Amino acid sequence: MQTRLLLDIAADACPDRLAVGSLSGGLDFQGLRARAAMVAAWLDETSARHAVFVGLNGSELPVLLFAAGMAGMPFVPVNYRLSDADLRKLVARTAPGVAVVDDDMLARIGEVEGVELVARSGFAARFMAGDPPDLRDIPEHENDIAVLLFTSGTTGDPKAAVLRHANLTSYVMSTVEFLGSDEDEAALVSVPPYHIAGISAILTSAYGGRRIVYLPAFTPEDWVETAARERITHAMVVPTMLDRILDVMAKTGERLPALRALSYGGGRMSEPVIARALQMLPQVDFVNAYGLTETSSTIALLGAEDHRLAIASDDPAVRRRLGSVGQPLPSIELEIRREDGAVCAPCESGEIHVRGEQVSGEYLHKKAIADDGWFATNDSGWLDDGGYLFVEGRLDDVIVRGGENISPGEIEDVLRGLDDVADVAVLGLPDDQWGEKVAAVIVSRSGAPDVDTMAAHVRGLLRSTKTPESWFFRAELPYNETGKLLRRVLKAELVESA
Amino acid sequence: MDIKPGSRWKSAVCTAELVVVRPPSAAGSLACGGVEVLPHGSEAAGGDVHPDFAEGVLIGKRYVDEQSGLEVLGAKPGKGSLSFEGRAMTLKDAKPLPASD
Numbered sequence: 001m002q003t004r005l006l007l008d009i010a011a012d013a014c015p016d017r018l019a020v021g022s023l024s025g026g027l028d029f030q031g032l033r034a035r036a037a038m039v040a041a042w043l044d045e046t047s048a049r050h051a052v053f054v055g056l057n058g059s060e061l062p063v064l065l066f067a068a069g070m071a072g073m074p075f076v077p078v079n080y081r082l083s084d085a086d087l088r089k090l091v092a093r094t095a096p097g098v099a100v101v102d103d104d105m106l107a108r109i110g111e112v113e114g115v116e117l118v119a120r121s122g123f124a125a126r127f128m129a130g131d132p133p134d135l136r137d138i139p140e141h142e143n144d145i146a147v148l149l150f151t152s153g154t155t156g157d158p159k160a161a162v163l164r165h166a167n168l169t170s171y172v173m174s175t176v177e178f179l180g181s182d183e184d185e186a187a188l189v190s191v192p193p194y195h196i197a198g199i200s201a202i203l204t205s206a207y208g209g210r211r212i213v214y215l216p217a218f219t220p221e222d223w224v225e226t227a228a229r230e231r232i233t234h235a236m237v238v239p240t241m242l243d244r245i246l247d248v249m250a251k252t253g254e255r256l257p258a259l260r261a262l263s264y265g266g267g268r269m270s271e272p273v274i275a276r277a278l279q280m281l282p283q284v285d286f287v288n289a290y291g292l293t294e295t296s297s298t299i300a301l302l303g304a305e306d307h308r309l310a311i312a313s314d315d316p317a318v319r320r321r322l323g324s325v326g327q328p329l330p331s332i333e334l335e336i337r338r339e340d341g342a343v344c345a346p347c348e349s350g351e352i353h354v355r356g357e358q359v360s361g362e363y364l365h366k367k368a369i370a371d372d373g374w375f376a377t378n379d380s381g382w383l384d385d386g387g388y389l390f391v392e393g394r395l396d397d398v399i400v401r402g403g404e405n406i407s408p409g410e411i412e413d414v415l416r417g418l419d420d421v422a423d424v425a426v427l428g429l430p431d432d433q434w435g436e437k438v439a440a441v442i443v444s445r446s447g448a449p450d451v452d453t454m455a456a457h458v459r460g461l462l463r464s465t466k467t468p469e470s471w472f473f474r475a476e477l478p479y480n481e482t483g484k485l486l487r488r489v490l491k492a493e494l495v496e497s498a
Numbered sequence: 499m500d501i502k503p504g505s506r507w508k509s510a511v512c513t514a515e516l517v518v519v520r521p522p523s524a525a526g527s528l529a530c531g532g533v534e535v536l537p538h539g540s541e542a543a544g545g546d547v548h549p550d551f552a553e554g555v556l557i558g559k560r561y562v563d564e565q566s567g568l569e570v571l572g573a574k575p576g577k578g579s580l581s582f583e584g585r586a587m588t589l590k591d592a593k594p595l596p597a598s599d
Contacts, residue, residue, distance in 0.1 A: 001503050001504030002504065005506075005517065007505075008506075009515075009517060009571075009573040012515070012573065012574065013552050013557060013574055167502070173519060173571070175595050175596075175598075176594075176597075177558050177592075177594045178557065178572075178573070179557055179558050180558055180594055187597070187599075197599050201599040204597065204599050205599075208597070210597075234597050236597075236598070236599055244504060245548040261596060261597055263596070263597060263598045263599070265598065285596060286524040287596045287597070287598050289598035289599075291598075297598070297599055298598040298599065301595065301596065301598050303595075303596050304596060329595065413582060
């Protein structure tokens with residue numbers, strides 16, 4: 001099954017429904033398909049083997065994604081935030097390829113052997129403008145790689161994660177109801193094109209019949225203004241975005257009456273932010289999703305009802321589920337395993353393993369999936385008695401102090417409960433006696449943090465071994481553009497300065 | 499007929515269109531309204547929906563034949579209902595998940 005099928009059946013069933021763009025002047029489903037087919041015919045004529053995209057979000061993105069699928073080429077969106085040298089290196093890895101590149105990024109790439117660079121303005125003039133073309137018949141190709149996504153490795157060259165048509169279509173068809181969206185639904189997409197959620201948003205929206213509206217680059221003001229103007233009903237945000245969006249709403253008084261559902265993922269969301277969001281947007285369903293590039297996006301989610309039950313509950317075991325990522329999707333299997341491979345008991349922490357058709361667990365030239373189909377996520381976590389999944393972060397981030405495994409996330413959550421703590425990162429630093437010691441990096445609201453109070457707070461709620469021994473203070477913490485704390489960057493800085 | 503995953507079919511006797519989600523464990527005949535379905539894009543043969551297979555196909559719903567594992571998606575609605583090897587296919591009960599992307 002190929003990604004083009006998702007668009008084909010939607011375009012056949014509701015040709016005139018808007019697929020992408022604004023209420024005034026967006027592209028409908030038959031237009032999207034016809035333009036994608038025109039681009040596919042062009043790709044077919046080139047000697048390219050990859051269809052590359054280097055640019056900001058926009059209507060060209062779904063056109064090129066579906067066109068690549070039709071032409072039997074992997075679609076490769078590349079991170080334009082990399083340094084010029086790294087960007088050029090990645091583009092070179094797609095040879096022979098054809099790359100659609102934002103005009104102001106062309107000079108950053110320069111000339112790359114085997115890769116034809118096409119200015120986005122030229123692409124838009126040729127394929128996006130004017131009346132929609134007649135639908136061309138593009139024969140089905142055999143290539144089963146739909147998308148290659150370069151994962152941001154912190155060491156060595158980025159790996160190219162392979163997503164096959166079967167992985168992506170299985171994910172879409174097992175999580176979304178075909179044309180299950182009402183005609184007035186619209187999703188605001190602000191994750192960048194090279195992020196898995198940017199890819200899955202295109203596919204799930206097409207299959208569900210939901211219009212996509214793009215934000216080329218995220219600012220909270222622009223997000224709120226666009227959501228209001230386009231009557232956005234659904235959106236996905238990363239944790240660092242939500243708090244800033246709520247600030248703008250508090251300032252402008254905008255209440256986004258059309259908004260029905262907000263999903264968040266890609267990092268820990270602090271409970272005060274969630275509580276504030278629930279209070280400011282009472283009509284909105286909140287969904288917390290957990291997934292990886294290698295799993296075609298979401299594998300577990302905490303739904304709206306779970307949020308309401310947790311926040312209303314006096315039972316601490318239910319209340320803490322607000323900090324979970326909910327239950328695994330019915331279409332996948334999920335286990336927590338010890339280092340020796342044995343399955344963990346409830347509430348026992350271990351490595352999250354997952355199996356299912358949507359799980360690719362594969363990189364170019366390297367399969368990372370076991371023969372029995374299980375994929376080790378390299379994320380640490382545990383399941384509670386009710387089967388709710390708690391993610392503790394990357395396995396590599398777990399602090400090993402004197403043989404005891406300590407999860408930074410748990411300590412961070414406790415510290416975040418203090419009024420003076422605006423943001424916090426906990427990590428392990430080398431220690432002669434214990435191997436590693438617990439260190440906390442604090443962003444203080446008052447500017448006059450009290451270490452003794454903070455330490456006593458952690459000791460009171462957790463164990464003394466989990467109480468940070470080293471304290472650092474920063475004006476802000478480093479995050480990547482999708483809201484992930486760059487814990488290893490921070491750690492490297494601290495080790496260096498020690 | 500080759501009932502592959504992703505293959506598209508249309509009813510010979512009504513407006514229903516179908517996509518195969520999971521293939522059957524053994525080859526067999528997929529019918530809508532009691533008449534074998536046609537490949538998508540072919541001319542409708544015409545004829546009547548058999549009264550035993552007239553409960554309809556709904557758009558967006560899944561239909562399964564438990565015995566063979568065949569699973570089919572309604573891509574366009576129609577008056578006929580589905581059967582595989584003469585066995586009526588049943589509506590798959592699936593709780594929709596909230597959007598997360």
